Amino acid sequence: MKKNVLATMTTAAAAALLLAGSVSAADFTVAIPLPESGITSFEIMRTNMDQLEELTGGEFINALADLTPDGTLSFVESQVAAGVDGLIIIPPSDSILPTVTTLCEEAGVYWGISMRSITNPDIKEMVEASPYYIGNCYEDEYASGYNCGKWMGEAGYKKIAIISQAKGDTTCDTREEGLAQACEEYGMEIVGESRGHSQASDATQATESFLASNADLDAIFVVGSAVTGEHEAVIKAIQDAGREDSVSLVTVDFPNDMVADFESGILKYSFGPFCLTYDPEIALIKLVNAIKETPLTTADGSTVTSNAMKVLGIDNVEDAKEYVEVLGNPAYLFFSDDEINNMMVWNNPDMNEEALQEIVDNYTIG
Amino acid sequence: MAKTDTKQNKISFQNIFPFLGLALILVLFTILTQGKLFSRAALKSTLNDGLYILMGTAGFTFLCAEGEMDFSIGYNMGVSCAVCCLVANAVNIYVAVPAAILTGIVIGLVNGLIVTKTHIMSMIATMGMMFILQGLVLVLLNGSVLQAPLTMLKMYTDPLKIFLLIATVVLGYLLLEKTKFGRVAKAVGACPEAVRQTGINSDRIKLITYIIVGGICGILGFVSLARTGSATNSTGGTLMFNALCATLMGAVPLTGGPTTKFRGAVLGTLTISFLVTGMTLLRISATNQQLIKGLIFLVAVGVSFDRKNMKVIK
Numbered sequence: 001m002k003k004n005v006l007a008t009m010t011t012a013a014a015a016a017l018l019l020a021g022s023v024s025a026a027d028f029t030v031a032i033p034l035p036e037s038g039i040t041s042f043e044i045m046r047t048n049m050d051q052l053e054e055l056t057g058g059e060f061i062n063a064l065a066d067l068t069p070d071g072t073l074s075f076v077e078s079q080v081a082a083g084v085d086g087l088i089i090i091p092p093s094d095s096i097l098p099t100v101t102t103l104c105e106e107a108g109v110y111w112g113i114s115m116r117s118i119t120n121p122d123i124k125e126m127v128e129a130s131p132y133y134i135g136n137c138y139e140d141e142y143a144s145g146y147n148c149g150k151w152m153g154e155a156g157y158k159k160i161a162i163i164s165q166a167k168g169d170t171t172c173d174t175r176e177e178g179l180a181q182a183c184e185e186y187g188m189e190i191v192g193e194s195r196g197h198s199q200a201s202d203a204t205q206a207t208e209s210f211l212a213s214n215a216d217l218d219a220i221f222v223v224g225s226a227v228t229g230e231h232e233a234v235i236k237a238i239q240d241a242g243r244e245d246s247v248s249l250v251t252v253d254f255p256n257d258m259v260a261d262f263e264s265g266i267l268k269y270s271f272g273p274f275c276l277t278y279d280p281e282i283a284l285i286k287l288v289n290a291i292k293e294t295p296l297t298t299a300d301g302s303t304v305t306s307n308a309m310k311v312l313g314i315d316n317v318e319d320a321k322e323y324v325e326v327l328g329n330p331a332y333l334f335f336s337d338d339e340i341n342n343m344m345v346w347n348n349p350d351m352n353e354e355a356l357q358e359i360v361d362n363y364t365i366g
Numbered sequence: 367m368a369k370t371d372t373k374q375n376k377i378s379f380q381n382i383f384p385f386l387g388l389a390l391i392l393v394l395f396t397i398l399t400q401g402k403l404f405s406r407a408a409l410k411s412t413l414n415d416g417l418y419i420l421m422g423t424a425g426f427t428f429l430c431a432e433g434e435m436d437f438s439i440g441y442n443m444g445v446s447c448a449v450c451c452l453v454a455n456a457v458n459i460y461v462a463v464p465a466a467i468l469t470g471i472v473i474g475l476v477n478g479l480i481v482t483k484t485h486i487m488s489m490i491a492t493m494g495m496m497f498i499l500q501g502l503v504l505v506l507l508n509g510s511v512l513q514a515p516l517t518m519l520k521m522y523t524d525p526l527k528i529f530l531l532i533a534t535v536v537l538g539y540l541l542l543e544k545t546k547f548g549r550v551a552k553a554v555g556a557c558p559e560a561v562r563q564t565g566i567n568s569d570r571i572k573l574i575t576y577i578i579v580g581g582i583c584g585i586l587g588f589v590s591l592a593r594t595g596s597a598t599n600s601t602g603g604t605l606m607f608n609a610l611c612a613t614l615m616g617a618v619p620l621t622g623g624p625t626t627k628f629r630g631a632v633l634g635t636l637t638i639s640f641l642v643t644g645m646t647l648l649r650i651s652a653t654n655q656q657l658i659k660g661l662i663f664l665v666a667v668g669v670s671f672d673r674k675n676m677k678v679i680k
Contacts, residue, residue: 035652064652069511069594070601074415078646081411083402095513095595099522107407122516166599168511196599 026059028085028291032114032280033065033075038228039256043330045277049284051333055340056288058085067226069096076100080107086287087111088280093168094120101130110134110290114283117141117306119170128304134290135305135353137283139273144252145175147313148221149182151269152250157218160250161192161210163203163234164223172224175252179223191217200229207237211247219268222251231255235266254314259324262317270320271313274365275327279309281334282360285343294345298353305353307360326365334363380625383617383669384633387662391637395644402647403640410524411646414593416639417527420631421586422609423616424538425579427631430613431542432572433555433622434488436477439583439609441499443602446470446587448506451514451597459518466591467584473499474580481576482569503599512597522592530585535632542628551575555622611659612638614666 036046042062049060065075067090079087080103087109091097097118104111113136118124127133152160162179165172183190191214194206203222210217220234231251238247244266253272261267273279286305289296295303314320326332341347343356395403402408422439429436450466473495480491542548553561554568561568583602590601616634619625641662645655 061649062651063646063649066600068598068600069596070590070598070604073594077411077414078643081405081408081643082647082649083405083407092598093511093513093596095516095519098516098519099593099595120513166510167508168513168596168598 026053027057028288029059029061029083030086030088030284030287030291031061031063031075031079031082031084032088032284033067033072033090034062034277034280035064036062039276040328040330041256041276044275044327044332044334045280047331048277048281048334051335051337051340052284052288055337056292056344058288058291060284067092069093072096073099073103076103076111080104080109084109086291088114088283088287090115091170092165093170094118094123097123097127101127101133104132105130108132110287112136112283112287112290113138114280115139116171119174128302131303133304134286134295135303135307137279137286137307137309139279139309139311141171141174142178142181144271144311145178145180145223146182147178147311148250148252148269148271149179149186149188151271151313151315152219152221153182153186153188155248155268157188157248159189159191159214159217160219160221161194161206161214161217162190162221162223163194163197163206163225163230165226166196169224175223179221197225197227197230200227200233203227203230203233204237207234208241211238211241211243217243217247219248219250222249224252228256231261231267232257235261235264238266239264254323258314258320259317262314262320269313269315271311273309273311274323274363275332275334278334278363282307282309282356285340286356289343289345289351292344292346296345296351296353296356305356307353307357310360310363323365380617380619380669383666384615384630384637387615387666388633388637388640391641391644395640395647399644399647403644408643408647412639412643413527413531415642416635417531417589418586418605419608419612419638420531420635421534421582422605423612423631423635424534424628425582426609426613427538427616427618427626427628428542428551428575429488429579430618430620431548431551431555431622431626432575433558433620434481434572434575435492435620436576436579437489437492437606438473438477438495438499439579440602440605441496441503442470442473442580442583443586443590443605444503444597444599445473445499445506446584447590447601448503448512448587448597450588450591451512452506454514454518454591455512459515459521462514462518462591463521463588466588467581470580470582470584470587471577472580473583474576474578475573477580478573478576482572500599503601507597507599514591514595514597516595518592519595522589526589526592530589534582538631539628542626547571547574552622552624552626555626556624608638611663611666614663617666617669 035042037043053060063079065071069092072089072091073096110132112134117136117138192210197203234249238244248268249266251270254270255261286296296305297303298305343351345351446466446469449469450462453465454462477492477495480486481488550566550571554571558568591597612634615637616630618630
């Protein structure tokens with residue numbers, strides 16, 4: 001009996017010690033379903049969120065969530081319950097958005113979308129009618145898929161295998177549509193595909209399978225990845241098979257170890273936003289403006305704004321090194337304090353969707 | 367004599383452990399969250415998560431009473447959800463609901479037949495079924511995220527959730543504690559041979575239990591689809607662990623027998639659900655949440671596991 005009581009008390013004490021959090025005393029709180037560490041981009045995100053906290057008086061929370069429909073809804077429900085004032089989500093499919101809209105409207109929580117666009121017109125109309133939806137930030141996914149396909153076509157590749165997310169993931173589906181267009185134009189064939197990986201070893205198995213069944217494979221194209229270390233797993237499997245001279249790796253979104261990957265001679269081309277978390281940074285700036293009741297507006301006065309992120313391609317180790325020199329630093333700030341203040345409508349009434357888009361389009365790293 | 371006293375103390379502690387655990391969680395988090403644990407939004411979040419856990423735990427409790435196990439409940443829910451989504455798109459949303467429940471029942475029936483007819487240990491048999499269902503859901507969804515008709519989302523209402531919650535508690539309690547079926551189920555867990563010698567077909571009892579658990583998974587498949595509007599290969603992935611955690615927090619003995627109480631399922635569910643909500647309200651990171659749940663899981667196993675009557679879990 002005593003032992004049992006002791007065990008219970010020990011657990012309670014341990015739990016209490018681990019309760020690092022506390023009820024927030026900030027002006028407002030915002031949650032985002034991304035981790036604060038793991039890869040450099042996430043660490044950069046945290047650095048920039050700290051800057052936003054200082055400049056806006058809010059609290060910015062990394063509340064890691066599964067980016068599945070269930071996981072995203074649980075994230076929204078639990079953060080709404082925790083009393084946040086704003087949310088950024090990265091929806092895996094459009095179908096959860098009506099529920100998110102209802103939950104946020106009931107609780108009076110502003111929310112926006114990062115890295116995604118709403119493709120279903122009915123859902124888009126429903127969501128955009130909500131006064132609490134602030135809009136989205138996105139990359140041109142079709143162009144991403146097409147550009148990678150075009151690069152492979154111009155390099156003379158004919159047979160490629162793809163690693164992607166499960167069908168229904170709107171981002172990867174759109175990238176694949178762009179790829180299909182390039183395949184048609186350049187006479188390329190997709191000879192294998194593997195989807196929905198949950199760990200790096202899944203990529204190893206997929207690559208081994210592609211290599212074993214396609215003696216004349218030219219490239220493995222990672223259309224979209226949600227797994228840390230996936231690109232490196234593909235490279236290792238190609239090296240282990242002794243096919244590094246004939247099989248290349250092409251990716252959308254820059255791998256975390258991009259320099260080493262280019263140096264291996266296997267990664268040949270990578271295309272994506274210059275930093276994975278620049279998109280959520282812009283989404284957070286839009287969200288804070290809405291929470292402070294000075295939302296950004298479009299030319300026709302709507303408070304639902306949509307901003308396309310700048311993307312670029314890297315195809316050599318020198319450019320990769322130059323890029324990593326700047327964005328390999330977890331303390332990298334996207335904007336100076338003055339620039340952030342200038343993007344807040346309460347400081348700068350001229351700031352709107354168009355002005356923000358101009359900032360995004362003209363942004364240079366460094 | 368002293369040994370008997372110790373055993374009584376042990377049993378007594380097992381009885382109070384679920385109440386103690388729940389009280390501790392409620393008091394601790396009420397203080398730390400300054401009462402936000404009982405805000406409307408927090409209670410709604412607890413209800414949403416708790417519904418899945420309670421229904422899963424209720425099924426687990428019946429199996430535990432018989433000393434059996436089902437590791438496939440999460441993927442049974444996933445397959446049922448996929449079937450529900452396919453039928454909703456191909457026929458209509460009203461036919462989709464019975465289709466989901468029927469799918470769950472069929473999977474439960476197969477589990478039950480494997481366990482009772484082949485005498486493969488339930489832990490192994492249902493683990494095998496789990497892998498089959500993992501593959502099946504990928505085949506059904508063609509490796510994709512399938513969207514349900516938008517009208518399906520309107521079915522996920524508070525009255526539906528509350529009805530399911532109350533129905534689970536009332537029916538579960540009556541069935542396990544007040545009917546011959548429940549008494550025999552516990553007896554099967556205590557000593558199946560003795561039950562067999564009294565002329566009761568213990569395999570039939572187990573088969574019915576697996577069918578009930580399958581039906582519960584089918585309902586959860588529908589609930590998940592109505593909640594998210596999507597069927598994916600990750601649907602139901604966390605159900606098994608959460609239900610097992612709640613079962614243990616409710617001090618339901620995995621070895622089965624007459625000490626199994628349905629109240630354990632309810633108390634365990636409340637404890638886990640409020641724990642998760644409380645930790646989220648306190649902004650505890652996902653990593654620390656896992657750590658705390660793991661610690662509590664270990665203590666719960668230590669307290670609830672009946673070593674005196676330990677036998678191999680079938």
